[in-house]
Amino acid sequence: NAGVTQTPKFQVLKTGQSMTLQCAQDMNHNSMYWYRQDPGMGLRLIYYSASEGTTDKGEVPNGYNVSRLNKREFSLRLESAAPSQTSVYFCASSYTPAGATEAFFGQGTRLTVV
Amino acid sequence: AQSVTQLGSHVSVSEGALVLLRCNYSSSVPPYLFWYVQYPNQGLQLLLKYTTGATLVKGINGFEAEFKKSETSFHLTKPSAHMSDAAEYFCAVRIGGAQKLVFGQGTRLTINP
Numbered sequence: 001n002a003g004v005t006q007t008p009k010f011q012v013l014k015t016g017q018s019m020t021l022q023c024a025q026d027m028n029h030n031s032m033y034w035y036r037q038d039p040g041m042g043l044r045l046i047y048y049s050a051s052e053g054t055t056d057k058g059e060v061p062n063g064y065n066v067s068r069l070n071k072r073e074f075s076l077r078l079e080s081a082a083p084s085q086t087s088v089y090f091c092a093s094s095y096t097p098a099g100a101t102e103a104f105f106g107q108g109t110r111l112t113v114v
Numbered sequence: 115a116q117s118v119t120q121l122g123s124h125v126s127v128s129e130g131a132l133v134l135l136r137c138n139y140s141s142s143v144p145p146y147l148f149w150y151v152q153y154p155n156q157g158l159q160l161l162l163k164y165t166t167g168a169t170l171v172k173g174i175n176g177f178e179a180e181f182k183k184s185e186t187s188f189h190l191t192k193p194s195a196h197m198s199d200a201a202e203y204f205c206a207v208r209i210g211g212a213q214k215l216v217f218g219q220g221t222r223l224t225i226n227p
Binding site for chain 2: 004041042043044050090094099103104105106107108
């Protein structure tokens with residue numbers, strides 16, 4: 001089982017460039033999430049999609065856009081990258097968006113903006 | 115708003131010693147609580163979760179956590195640390211019907227030989 005797959009694993013961007021982080025899950029989960037991880041700050045939610053066709057802002061959405069392409073795929077786009085967006089990005093999925101359902105995580109994308 | 119606080123960004127214990135990682139949450143209603151582990155350069159893996167019922171929850175790799183409503187805590191313990199336990203540990207909370215899983219700041223566990 002692949003679980004949650006993120007591409008790419010590493011990326012270096014110049015300030016102002018754009019890119020899309022891809023995420024796909026094969027667990028038939030309804031909900032998907034994008035988090036960023038920065039030292040000392042834990043994981044902060046950027047955007048989430050509770051179900052196919054819906055997306056909502058999380059704690060730190062500025063500078064990002066998302067697309068829930070279908071039930072399996074949830075992409076994160078940086079339109080004009082800034083050094084403050086240097087981080088490790090994690091995609092996650094869960095069967096439902098609420099209650100005791102745990103989230104399953106991908107391996108992460110390490111992004112550096114220079 | 116729901117929040118979760120992990121006390122101590124770095125904990126160091128000797129191999130064979132007790133591991134205690136602290137997590138407190140703020141909520142006026144019973145939450146759903148989770149502990150995740152992150153090994154270097156990997157994603158997060160679920161260790162255990164509290165839903166309802168028994169307050170002592172057992173997880174993988176010998177870890178367990180106890181939900182104490184009166185103290186709004188969900189501390190993670192392991193009786194005897196192994197070198198392989200060195201990792202970063204995250205406490206997370208979801209309140210009722212909330213769609214967001216909120217994470218604490220993380221605690222890096224170091225095991226000394």
